[in-house]
Amino acid sequence: MERISNYQIAVLIILFQIGSTPLFAIGNKAKQDSWIAMLLAAAVGLLLLRMFLYIQSIAPDQSLIALMRICFGKVAGGIISSCFIIYFAYESMRNVRDFGEITSVTLLARTPKFIIMLLVILLAAYTILLGIETLCRVVESLIIPVLFSYGVLSLLIVVSKLINFERIQPVMEKGFLPIIKAALPDLVSFPFGQMVVFLMFWHLMDDNKKVKRISIFSYLGVAFFLIAMNMINVLVLGPALIGNSTLPFLQTVQLIQVGEIFERLDVFVTLLLFLGLFVKLTAFFWAASFGLTQLIGSSTNSKLPVCLVGIVIFISSFLEPNYTYHIWLGLTFSVKLYPIFQVLFPLAMFIAILLRKLKKDSPPSEEAPTLDMSAK
Template identity: 80%
Template sequence: MERISNYQIAVMIILFQIGSTPLFAIGSKAKQDSWVAMIVAAIIGLVLLRMFLYIQSIAPDQSLIVLMRICFGKIAGGLLSCCFLIYFAYESMRNVRDFGEITNVTLLTRTPKFVVMLLVIVLAAYMIIMGIETFCRVAESLILPVLFSYGVLCLLIFGSKLVNIERIQPIMEKGFKPILQAAFPDLVSFPFGQMVVFLMFWHLMSDSKKLKRISVLTYLGVAVFLVGMNMINVLVLGPSLIGNSTLPFLQTVQLIQVADIFERLDVFVTLLLFLGLFVKLAAFFWAAAYGFSQLTGCRAKLSICFVGAVIFASSFLEPNYTYHIWLGLAVSVKLFPIFQILLPLAMFVAILLRKLKKNPPSEDTQA
């Protein structure tokens, strides 16, 4: 069995969690408090992460598919595993569609989007067929350019004197309720709750003893970064403009002008968007294909080809990009907690009940 090093799993968590999140107007319902909503969502996500890690700890060398069978039995566990695979494939499909639509709008305006989407799904399939180690090495090669690019863009934003601290004031003007409504379920579902997919990756770690420490510390670092990026968007554009923007960070970067040299840097934002989307769609693709292979006993390459074909075909079911965005931000995020919260919580309860049956309280304890 292929293994993932501690550094590789940390890199995977960083790139997966960052993904395309800093580029979108998430949490805009809370207006100038969107960054506070992000903090609240990150705290809820941390609780979920701890629950995921506890579930993984009962069988450190097993994936989510086996863990479901342990918790719910062979039949019920198998059926619920199928539901998870559909969820993973759907998440991958959404990223494939995003990739095609945004490429068609920003870079390759004359290229049919189905060509771009076909190329990206074939590229992801090829990488996955080569093995999880290849996937992780690709992620390792991307981590420094991604972090460096975000760092440079943030410095240039502050260097252009675009930041206005008054745009995040007054803080909590309308109380905590709007913040909580923005945080749950939307921000919890995307991106923090998506960490559930790592129940398909963690069992491949070469050193499972450091799993909790690495995962939690990496998660906290990314959460701080995402809160900071959200705040930058608000400080530059203001809550009103963000609420009407599809890609606020792209608009922010378009405003950069430093010494008449550094300007029109939106191409870097587009490339960051593509890298983030690719890592995320490939991670969900791999989880769906690997899980399908485990569940059915099908050969890995056949599973990858079959799941890839399903993802590609289903990415055309939505009639247009407006409908795609509406379905994702208004409908899907309301359903994702079923897989990110309810089912993992049911697993958590099942594990506790099993432990209580095996180790009932002694008479001395009851007394």
């Protein structure tokens, strides 16, 4: 089985969590307090991450599919695993649709969307067929350009004197309730709760003993970065303008003007958006394909699961009639269902593990089945 290094899993977590998140108007229900809502959601996401890591610790060399069977048995575990595969494929589909729509609007207005979406699906499928190590090497090559670009753009925003701290005042004007409503479940579901997908990746690490420390530090770094980017959008545009914007960071960057030299830098934002979307859709695509491979007992190198999942993702990406409906469905409806996979099922696994451990540790009055950590 292929293995990935500690550095590669850290880089994958960072770019996966960043994705396209800094570019969208998330948490705007809390208006100028959206950064506080992000902070609250990140804290809840950290608790979820600790729970995911505990679940992984019971069988460090097993993926989510095997962990499901350990916790719920072969039949129930298989059914729930099938639901997770559909969830991963759906998440990938949403990113494919985002990729096609935004490319059509910003760069290739005359190119049919289905051509753009077909190309990105084929590219992602090719990367997956080459193996998880190839995917991780691609992510390794992208981490420096992505972080450098965000850093330069943030610096230019400050130099352009676009920051106005009055736009985040008054703090908590309407109390803490609007912040809670903005954070739960929407901001927890996207992006922080999506860390559940790494239950498909962690078992591939070279050194499983460091998975907890690496994952938590990577998560915290990304969380503070996303909070900072959210605050920058509010400080530049203000809550009212962000509420009416699809891509507020793009509007923010369009305002940059330094010495009539650095301006019209929105092309960099577009490229960052493409890179983030590609990493995220490929990670979910890989998780769905690998999960299907394990579920049906196919060969690890089989191309059939990748092809099947890719076809389903591509076809389903056209089911939504337009991009407005796509955004509405994702940010108002889908985020309400994501906790089923990000909270409910993992919590059930966590409780099942605790109950079985308590049963195992209690004085045996009769012979009882124990938790088999080697289940496949």
